[in-house]
Structure formats: C-alpha cells, structure tokens
Amino acid sequence: MRPRHLTLVPGKWPGRGSGRRARWAEPDPRARAQRLKISPEIVIAHTQPGLEGVAIREALNRIAGAREIGRRSIADRNGMALLRVERAQSLTRMRCAEDLFALAAYLRPLAPDQSGLEQARKLARNAPFVETALARRLEVTPGSRSGRRLDFRVLVRTTGVHDYRRVDLQKAIEQGIAERGDRRWRAAENAEVEFWATLLDDELILAIRLSDDRMRQRDYKVAHFPGSLRPSVAAAMAFLSEPADDDVVLDPLCGAGTILIERAHLGRYRMLLGGDRDPQALAAARENVGPRYQPIALRQWDAATLPLKDGEVTRIVTNLPWGRKSGSHPDNRRLYPKLLAEFRRVLAPGGLMVLMTSETRLMRELFQECRIVPGAILAVTVLGASASIFVCRFDAR
Numbered sequence: 266m267r268p269r270h271l272t273l274v275p276g277k278w279p280g281r282g283s284g285r286r287a288r289w290a291e292p293d294p295r296a297r298a299q300r301l302k303i304s305p306e307i308v309i310a311h312t313q314p315g316l317e318g319v320a321i322r323e324a325l326n327r328i329a330g331a332r333e334i335g336r337r338s339i340a341d342r343n344g345m346a347l348l349r350v351e352r353a354q355s356l357t358r359m360r361c362a363e364d365l366f367a368l369a370a371y372l373r374p375l376a377p378d379q380s381g382l383e384q385a386r387k388l389a390r391n392a393p394f395v396e397t398a399l400a401r402r403l404e405v406t407p408g409s410r411s412g413r414r415l416d417f418r419v420l421v422r423t424t425g426v427h428d429y430r431r432v433d434l435q436k437a438i439e440q441g442i443a444e445r446g447d448r449r450w451r452a453a454e455n456a457e458v459e460f461w462a463t464l465l466d467d468e469l470i471l472a473i474r475l476s477d478d479r480m481r482q483r484d485y486k487v488a489h490f491p492g493s494l495r496p497s498v499a500a501a502m503a504f505l506s507e508p509a510d511d512d513v514v515l516d517p518l519c520g521a522g523t524i525l526i527e528r529a530h531l532g533r534y535r536m537l538l539g540g541d542r543d544p545q546a547l548a549a550a551r552e553n554v555g556p557r558y559q560p561i562a563l564r565q566w567d568a569a570t571l572p573l574k575d576g577e578v579t580r581i582v583t584n585l586p587w588g589r590k591s592g593s594h595p596d597n598r599r600l601y602p603k604l605l606a607e608f609r610r611v612l613a614p615g616g617l618m619v620l621m622t623s624e625t626r627l628m629r630e631l632f633q634e635c636r637i638v639p640g641a642i643l644a645v646t647v648l649g650a651s652a653s654i655f656v657c658r659f660d661a662r
C-alpha cells in the first residue's frame with residue numbers, strides 16, 4: 266500500500282528562526298479555513314492536533330468512496346478531519362482517528378457579541394442532520410440508546426475572542442436542543458448522546474459523537490510503559506512511512522512496541538525489528554505483541570550501536586527520547602548525532618525514516634550538518650506537548 270495524496274508543498278521549519286527550507290506535508294495551519302459545504306454525510310474524525318491531514322489520507326487510501334471536506338486543528342485539543350462517507354461504520358477501521366462524530370449543524374459567521382448566543386440556540390433547535398447523525402451513531406456503536414426520549418449533554422470548545430463565556434455558549438446550545446420538536450430531549454450529566462460544539466473564531470460546528478472510548482484504546486495494549494505512544498499517533502507515523510509489502514521495519518527505541526504493532530495493522534511487511542535498552546520496556550513490548558505480528562524480533566540493545574548490517578532495513582519509524590520524562594536535553598545532544606549516523610548506516614538506499622521528537626531545534630541543527638532535507642515535517646501536539654514528525658528518504662548516500 267503506497268499512500269496517495271501525500272502532497273508536499275514548500276514551507277519553513279516550525280518554530281522561530283530561519284533555517285534551511287524544508288517541505289511540509291500540510292497546508293499552513295494559520296491559513297483561514299474555507300467555509301464548509303455541508304451535507305448530512307459529513308463525519309468528523311478526531312486526531313491529535315497536526316495529524317488531521319494524515320487521517321484524511323488514511324481515509325482516502327483505505328475507505329472506499331471517502332472524500333475530504335476540510336480539516337481543522339484546535340491547538341492542545343485535537344485535529345478534525347472532515348470526511349464524506351456513505352457508511353460511517355467504515356471509518357471505525359481508521360487507525361489514525363481517535364473518535365468519530367457526525368455533523369448535526371453548521372454556522373458561519375457566528376457573531377462575537379451576545380447575539381451569537383441567540384444564533385447558537387436557534388442553530389441547535391433547528392439542527393438539520395440530527396436524525397441522520399443518530400442513525401449513524403447506531404451504525405458505529407450498535408446498542409447505543411435511541412428512541413423518543415433521549416438524555417444529552419453538550420461539550421464546548423472555543424478558539425478566538427468572543428463577548429460571551431464558553432459556559433454561556435454551552436447553555437444556549439442546551440436550551441436550543443431542549444426546544445427541539447423531534448424528541449423529548451433532557452440535559453443530564455451522564456447522558457449517552459453527546460453534542461460537541463466547536464467554535465473556531467466565527468465558525469460553529471455542532472456534531473454528535475458516534476464512537477465511544479473503545480475506539481482510541483487498542484485491545485493489544487495489555488502492558489503500558491511510561492512514555493508509551495498514543496496508538497493513533499503511532500499509526501500516523503507508520504502510515505507516513507509509506508508501507509510496502511517487502512518492508513523491513515525497524516523501531517530502534519521501541520518502548521512498549523506500539524509503532525511496530527500499528528505498522529503491522531496497516532498491511533503486509535517482510536519483517537518487524539524492535540529493540541530497547543530497557544528490559545522492562547522490552548517485557549512490555551513482548552506482552553503487547555504476544556504470539557501475533559510475525560515475523561517480529563525484539564531485542565535488548567543500544568540504538569547507537571545496532572547489531573544490524575549496513576542497509577538491512579527499509580523503514581525506520583521511531584519516537585526519539587524527548588528528554589523530559591527520562592533523559593535530558595544535554596543527553597539528547599550527545600545521543601541524537603550517534604542515532605542519526607546509525608540510522609543512516611542500517612537504512613537501505615531509497616529507505617524512509619519517520620522520526621518524532623520535541624527536540625525540533627536540535628533536529629534542525631543536525632539535519633543541516635548532515636545535509637538532510639526532510640521530505641515532510643509535521644508540527645503536532647501529543648497529549649499537550651509540541652513535537653515534530655520528520656519524514657526523510659535516503660535516495661543517495
């Protein structure tokens with residue numbers, strides 16, 4: 266499987282400073298998003314912020330008939346991949362998504378003054394796609410409550426400056442839903458039906474949650490390890506490595522094994538190789554892998570001196586130490602150059618490397634020294650912390 270739609274457009278390194286020009290895989294996140302063309306088939310897939318573009322490409326590649334409608338990112342919260350699909354249930358196969366929502370209503374512009382609250386109330390009262398959204402909810406989460414009487418709750422996220430508080434907007438939307446004539450709606454704390462209202466400056470997106478917490482959890486994850494990567498982020502990194510059937514995939518700092526396992530779920534490969542210097546991390550990886558995902562080899566090693574031959578692997582996908590929970594920035598200054606040299610040695614010509622770290626500035630320095638120009642750099646937020654994902658291909662050495 267080779268992802269289509271991986272558009273690389275010119276851009277700059279994230280953060281301050283000039284630096285050499287690299288290329289982004291994403292449109293400029295600061296650009297003003299276009300108004301949505303709404304329809305009842307719109308489903309919103311939540312990701313970690315910055316990974317919405319990867320989720321869209323995953324859907325276009327793996328879900329028949331899926332179409333991109335737009336993308337939004339709410340810093341520190343989540344990315345939103347807006348897709349049009351015939352069957353919402355098909356999106357539960359997406360590994361880069363953490364949660365699914367169906368569009369219920371949309372308004373732009375919503376006034377920034379008090380009159381915006383009245384607009385929001387009316388929008389919720391007359392939301393045109395509630396019926397379709399509830400049917401899709403049953404499709405995605407069979408057995409979820411439906412019927413004439415429904416308890417609901419409203420969650421609100423906002424960005425931008427408005428004259429009203431978030432809680433005022435929440436109350437206005439609650440009131441609008443309670444006034445609807447289609448059912449007997451009752452606001453309740455532990456309600457099953459969740460309306461999520463996202464106000465991005467002057468754009469209000471009202472959606473109904475389709476999935477539950479099970480979507481973001483993975484049943485393979487029996488052993489947890491501090492610093493263990495969020496499965497949806499691991500899946501996005503694996504997807505960015507452009508999976509191919511003959512891949513020999515290496516995660517040299519594999520922790521609990523999340524990246525290798527997510528790669529296995531994306532399609533065929535020749536071999537998975539993982540290692541970590543910490544025996545406890547390896548024990549967690551072995552427990553998570555169990556008897557599945559063969560052929561796979563997990564070994565204890567120092568990633569700076571890998572017991573592998575030159576050019577032995579075709580993909581390296583890894584989450585580098587960030588120097589926060591373990592290690593430090595000075596440690597990384599010593600470690601990263603050794604890791605990069607070793608990764609280049611074991612990677613076959615034409616191979617691809619996908620690396621994630623919060624050490625963006627250090628990576629920029631090292632890439633400049635080594636004359637590596639990443640094919641793509643994604644600025645992401647993982648559980649509130651800013652990081653970058655670098656995608657580098659080694660064509661010539």
Ligand SMILES: C[S@@+](CC[C@H](N)C(=O)[O-])C[C@H]1O[C@@H](n2cnc3c(N)ncnc32)[C@H](O)[C@@H]1O
Pocket residue numbers: 490492493494495517518519520521522523524540541542543546566567568569583584585586587
């Ligand atoms: C950021 S975590 C990676 C977590 C992993 N992706 C996961 O999902 O669990 C970094 C891992 O690198 C390991 N590590 C740090 N320095 C290492 C080195 N020189 N060689 C091998 N492993 C190392 C740590 O033990 C830790 O498990």
